[in-house]
Amino acid sequence: MSAALKYDVVGVGNALVDVISHADDGFITRYELVKGSMTLVDTDRALFLYRALGTAVEMSGGSAANTMTGVASFGGTAAYIGKVSNDELGDVFGHDLRAVGVQFRPGRPDGETPTGRCIIVVTPDAERTMNTYLGVSSLLCTDDIHDETIAAGKVLYMEGYLYDRPEAKDAFRHAARVAHAHGRQVSLTLSDSFCVDRHRTDFRSLVTDEVDILFGNETELLSLYEVQSFDEAVALVQRDCHLAVITVGAEGCVIVSRDGVRPVPAVPVERVLDTTGAGDLFAAGFLFGYTRDLPLHECAKLGAIAAAEVISHVGPRPLVELKSLLS
């Protein structure tokens, strides 16, 4: 028996507050950061980097959480599962989800571990380099997955970042099983090529076994299949997944389905200020369209609209109601 549908999309991810600062390429070199990547750091390294950093701005982030706010901003319904602590940054995170109408399921409280944060260095080329102190978000486990919420969402959306932790992998598998048991679809974003690299075998079996819709970019897809050619990677993902949507930067994206491979162009942006959230918001637009049964290229177009909005300003979430951008 299927539960009542309440949400277009239910997201599961690392609940993080972003600490965003600008720095030049010298900073990236000096502190041995890997430009464009996400690196997990411990408390000491996080404090060290934060001290080295210039003036910062705090904004709620977290990949899947950003995506859920995007779905809500288009006028869709969304819920989010991720762990925060009972501290100020946790309050900020919860507020910013609820403020846009996303149902927040923070999981069980876990003592004193603080809310996670992601130190984001934005370089003059608008690229973001992320150093994540996971904090309490790293304690997400199967017990935190609210089955009723998963069952009530048309599509489950999970971030590959979760795959850096065994308990979260279990939580992920559990959530996927609950979703499928209720006839829902399961989607995954690969999140980061280094993360894919660290957990390639698990990612591949997950994609084959559980994932109905795969999101990722070109680099992540090449890393997943350990191939050099995009065409080859596309052929492999077409074999493994019902649907894959692969972003290719300023060129837009490629939709890979049983029906074939179809490119959809990006929406041009006058000036790219900060690429943080580009993939997250692309997924938001796509899923908003998908849960409304729009043709796949229309879904991709919505994704492109949302991504264009978020890269044209600093911060990982839309600054305008995305539905106002629909003509």
Add this chain to the structure above:
Amino acid sequence: MSAALKYDVVGVGNALVDVISHADDGFITRYELVKGSMTLVDTDRALFLYRALGTAVEMSGGSAANTMTGVASFGGTAAYIGKVSNDELGDVFGHDLRAVGVQFRPGRPDGETPTGRCIIVVTPDAERTMNTYLGVSSLLCTDDIHDETIAAGKVLYMEGYLYDRPEAKDAFRHAARVAHAHGRQVSLTLSDSFCVDRHRTDFRSLVTDEVDILFGNETELLSLYEVQSFDEAVALVQRDCHLAVITVGAEGCVIVSRDGVRPVPAVPVERVLDTTGAGDLFAAGFLFGYTRDLPLHECAKLGAIAAAEVISHVGPRPLVELKSLLS
């Protein structure tokens, strides 16, 4: 005997983290806010307003603290005295001062009272309406004034917002006496016409007795002297103060000194996005020039440059190094 000079300017003020959100005029009406003003609120009201608010961004603020970051951003030296708590927002506040090279003297710790925050609603006309929960910043008292720091600054700069609390008034008087005892100058910004209105007698005696340089806008000056005519107010402040610099919105400012009254135009801005910090950064530019013995109209021009930068983006502090704007 005079202490060694270490700072161009030493600021004293309410240490606050700004919680900035956009809303329309309907929000202002619905929650009975006074547009353009600063209102002190208690914890319950702060929580109530925060819950009502949309997605927010957290940035360090506090009027005098903003001014000190502006002085540092021009290449000057600055210190700041204000109270934060040992919590996450307190850490953010301290980080953002130190990150730009401002020496931070946080005063004595005070138990569990959290760091203060200012809920700022920015309306589509770029006007900001502020609701301040002072938190631990309201406990600033004479004991928190670090005399050595005051003695080491060419100019002491204090915000009128402090004048809402008797202990802070005492701290203010104490700081002014320390500064004068070391041959330093004392400056004050009137901060808010409603605040001036509440404490007019005290403000007037302070201006006459202790203030060498007065900052304020037209409305605040009219409120200080309870007159209707700007010329009349200017004549009165000329009698009471060595130097007053009165901003008149988009028109710029008027310098009032023993030598006469001189208007200096504002720097045009393509699009005003958020007026938060305009007065704070104007004072920063002016004081940076003043502590370098520039002619007063040059000081005002630096103020105008800094104000133009800060109103052209969201947030109360400069996003670029202000010295890069000097030709």
